Amino acid sequence: MTTQAATFTTSVPLERAPEACCLVIFGASGDLTHRMLLPALYNLALDRRLPPRFAVVGFARTESSDEQFREEARKSIEEFSRRPLDPAIWDSFAAGLFYVHGGYNDATSHDRLTETLQRVEQERGTAGNHLFYLAVPPTAFDDIIQQLSRGPYGRSSEGATWSRVIVEKPFGTDLTSARDLNRMMHAVFREDDIYRIDHYLGKETVQNILVFRFANGIMEPIWNRRYVDHIQVTVAESIGVGRRGSYYDETGALRDMVQNHMMQLISLIAMEPPLAFNGRSVRNEKVKVLHAIRLMEEKDVRTATARGQYGRGWVAGEEVPGYREEEEVAERSTTETFVAMRLFVDSWRWADVPFYLRTGKRLPKRSTEIAVTFKRAPQLLFKEFMDAPELDPNVLSIRIQPNEGISLKFLTKVPGSPLRLRPANMDFMYGASFIMQAPSAYETLLLDAFRGDATLFTRSDEVEAAWTVTESILAGWASIPPPKVPNYEAGTWGPPEADELIERDGRQWRRL
């Protein structure tokens, strides 16, 4: 028994417990807080992964009290938590919930917040460490940051206590606004204390990209232009814009999805091995990929991008309205709800390998995946047994959601005679292999922020590099006539131009 215990303690590294702190959520009465943040915090509490001395102070314009906030939080957790509410854990968790109401630009309200934080620090022993979560629209960032600059936070983190800030996307609406936002944040916080959250990076399968690539010796030798024919990244949503009509109509699919989530996925799939698995090394390599993406000129934008907007149609057995019929969307809106494009990463590893991206709303199904298509084997050996003109290529697909997992498609012989070839998938399902529920992305990212690990957060230079690429496309779109929209029916895979884009290269979109 003694030997076993010793072996156990030496072979399994202990998880570093986060330091005591107080989480301040701006926008505490909003959807994000109730659907994502509070359930994530509660699940961390269930797993005993919250800081040992911890409190949450909600701040919002809605008038409310500590008690009401706790009651609302309980309802949210009952509705949205991945695990049921445990009364014992809830009681101790709820005791650490507090609420301050006030305007984001109102100094008096912020003074009350400061007083509350001081009181909470005394009561809960949060040690003067603060994590500010800006779960508010970007228009409120400036006010909040200005007010925080008046308090004992921000750069004071260079001392014994720390203050960090989590910012939700969008990180600007273009390169200029992103730079302005970065400047504004840097005036109060150090870059190391700014956590730009992209919840995609918190997903287990996204993190697994790095493990899959760099912990398996067989992958690295073939992960390059010699063996890879092309890469497809798909982020397909079956839902429409829902209640985000007014935000989305100003934003569009390119800014909403490509600039952030998809650029992050590309950077993870295309990056060089980092020196270490830490925030600095990983992000250094990611940003190199973003800088290597070839900027588009107008002629490239014409041939290598396609955009569309959905009209009425049927998705998953439901009749759905067209985009222009959605709430808070302009009747004559030309905002794109679908984008497809071909990018090149001009690095030694990826020269001339096309990266095809597509994302859209009201597509036939929800599916996010990265598919690496390898070059075909020479066909000569099996030509006489094939009905098709070419052998199917091997495809490695990494499913981000749903049914998280990895598949490798390869050709196999159909049993019996005569010789017939048929593709088969070697399939790894995350959930079926590890019979446990993975933590939500927000659980992972909140815990990392408590610990001060920024590996899975986006750095300012990454944001600006991604905007540089995006702006080259936006500039091209501004100089060519927009397509007549709506140009794809809800429940289809986008406009015909998207198919033409990839078919011109002799390839096809994967059927998901």
Added chain:
Amino acid sequence: MAEALDFEDRQLSWTDRAVDIDRIEAELTKMRYIAADETDGSDGFAIRTSLVNMVVYAEDEDTAAQTSRVIEELAGHHPSRALIIVATPTQDESRVDASLAAHWHLAPDMDQRVCCEEVTLHVSGRVAFHLHSLIVPLLIPDLPVVVWWTGAFPDDTHLIQEMCEVSDHLIIDSARFGDQVGDLTRIGVLAELHRCGVGDLNYERMRPWCELFEQYTESGALAPWLNAVTSVEIRYADEWGRTTSGQAFLFLAWLAQQCGWDTRSVSANGSNRLTIRQDERNIPAYMSAVGYEGVERGWLVSIKVAFEDNHGSAMFSMSRTGDPLHVTIRLELPEGVREDHVRIESCDSPTVLMHQLDVAPHSGEFVRLLAVANPLILATRA
């Protein structure tokens, strides 16, 4: 809710009414997890890696049950995720009822149980006109989609078009079509429109006749005569004078393909008599119904092909004997007469479907045959 694994009934199942696709997907995932959870146990239970998405359109419950049994029989060779759709668009209420099942079998000579997933959707009301919106989310990504249309060719083609939209390969049974011959031309149009391959179970049943003919022509005694066909006579089982036979037209089209005839130069005298003009020769082709017990209406009973060239004449015939599975082949050549007796393969649904699934998705073989058959069919309809 998915029930606990029940090895007695050899299936894990779940059923619910008025469900949405998200729920079905969630239950499918749950079913896979339950199965995976059992894999470590001594029972060795595992969901098979599927090689194909099989989407079946069934007109009614009985057909759905029959196709389910056929698919289960095929699972050993062609593991698939099967979606069986029973659609009744005429009902007022737009609704989807679903049942899921994971059937498993003890693989022969193996300890491990293997299992395939089956989703049955009962679709009623308006949503039945938008089947692709239900089917696509339930397909396994990046695997071929084979659609098996089990019924007659519909007057309103909306449903079959919906199915073709998601299909790489459409399997039909032209024997079940109201107009066995005329509807083949409509299938050809559909295939071209949706760029999918087509296979016909009725053609598969007739394939042994083609293979027998090939044995004698490819390298056998008939090889030198292939360019000297002077007439073709095809008989099929039916009451005399009734209907036409899909198998007869398909055989004639196949023969035309083998002989390299241009079927666009054709004239017809009635629905069963054709004359194909080839190389300055007229080749008459007669199709006629004969009474024959033991096979279904429209199935081939006998084929006679006559040849003549500068060296003389020859005749090749194949005809069913009293036992429908036995065929007598008679070859009359200038050098003598030869008779062979062969047993042809069973034509049950699993067997012919298996042959179809062996054909690579997107195979153009049958579509090419339809292109040859089309002028023949149209000539008889003019």
